Amino acid sequence: MPLNKSQHRIVIAIIGRDMxxxxxxxxxALGECGCTLExxxxxxxxxQFAMICLAAKPEGLPNEKVEALxxxxxxxxxxxxxxxxxxxxxxxxxxxxxxxxxxxxVWGPERANIVAAFSKIFAVERINIxxxxxxxxxxxxxxxxxxxxxxxxxxRRALHAVLRDRARSMGLRTNMQHRDIFEAIHRVAxx
Numbered sequence: 406m407p408l409n410k411s412q413h414r415i416v417i418a419i420i421g422r423d424m425x426x427x428x429x430x431x432x433x434a435l436g437e438c439g440c441t442l443e444x445x446x447x448x449x450x451x452x453q454f455a456m457i458c459l460a461a462k463p464e465g466l467p468n469e470k471v472e473a474l475x476x477x478x479x480x481x482x483x484x485x486x487x488x489x490x491x492x493x494x495x496x497x498x499x500x501x502x503x504x505x506x507x508x509x510x511v512w513g514p515e516r517a518n519i520v521a522a523f524s525k526i527f528a529v530e531r532i533n534i535x536x537x538x539x540x541x542x543x544x545x546x547x548x549x550x551x552x553x554x555x556x557x558x559x560x561r562r563a564l565h566a567v568l569r570d571r572a573r574s575m576g577l578r579t580n581m582q583h584r585d586i587f588e589a590i591h592r593v594a595x596x
Contacts, residue, residue, distance in 0.1 A: 421486035
């Protein structure tokens, strides 16, 4: 969404206890100070709330003022949230890597170092993790789902072999699919 000359982009992160009315209160407070939400990602995990927003604010409105207004709203509604407001930083051409979206699933017995082991492989290959979910599937078993962007220069077969070997060495299993294929296979039809 293009900004007009009187707008400036900010990133807002909010975490704390999950309760009804959090999104309503925060979005209303942002609207009152002239901010427009552009993109939002929000989730709740075991009663904890997390939201990250990309917003446009009026030029000249300090981030500290936006943060203070959000904190006031949180306090007034007794919502128990923490807030951080920062300037949006554009990706530079040096940090942007052209790639394709993949979903890497890892599952098996719970272990303390699964995320560290697989995220290290991604870091070495300069693969960006766009999203990560770790879910208990049943007693003692876990499922991790990494949504990643694999640079075009990375050999996918070699990467899959490395991931598979690492999973086996840890008593785990893994699968790697292009996101389009993953979504087509897991799409649920609603009639």
